[in-house]
Amino acid sequence: MTTARPFTxxxxxxxxxxxxxxRPRGAAGPALCLALLLLPAQAMAQECxxxxxxxxxxxxxxxxxxxEISGPCSKGAAKADLAARLKAKGWTLLNVxxxxxxxxxxxxxxNAGSYYLRF
Numbered sequence: 001m002t003t004a005r006p007f008t009x010x011x012x013x014x015x016x017x018x019x020x021x022x023r024p025r026g027a028a029g030p031a032l033c034l035a036l037l038l039l040p041a042q043a044m045a046q047e048c049x050x051x052x053x054x055x056x057x058x059x060x061x062x063x064x065x066x067x068e069i070s071g072p073c074s075k076g077a078a079k080a081d082l083a084a085r086l087k088a089k090g091w092t093l094l095n096v097x098x099x100x101x102x103x104x105x106x107x108x109x110x111n112a113g114s115y116y117l118r119f
Contacts, residue, residue, distance in 0.1 A: 046101060048072075048078075048101065049066055049069060049099065049105060050075075050082060050096050050098065051064065052064070052067065052093060052094070053065075053093075053094040053097065054082075054093050055092050064115065065112050066105065066109070067117060067118070068117060069081050069099065074099060075098075075099055082096065086119055089119065091119075
């Protein structure tokens with residue numbers, strides 16, 4: 001004959017195991033995880049471009065150009081990215097005019113001339 005042991009606060013509530021077994025497991029879990037993992041990749045996959053003004057000294061030369069930007073699509077990121085690229089070729093970045101997607105390339109191509117996607 002077995003004796004019943006008294007209920008303690010560490011024991012699960014009566015019927016808790018049965019309710020837990022009836023709950024669907026992982027239905028949204030993997031799909032949600034996949035969606036969250038893909039968000040940064042989608043954000044990084046967007047094309048980003050900046051139009052900018054730069055100069056060279058002795059003799060003074062100025063140019064307007066368009067460049068593809070790697071990393072976040074923001075003026076701050078574009079300034080850091082472009083300043084290093086231009087400096088390596090003897091140019092000084094004056095300012096980033098704007099950042100934009102691929103839809104803004106055609107309207108800027110003529111104005112950028114030979115500095116269109118050069119740096």
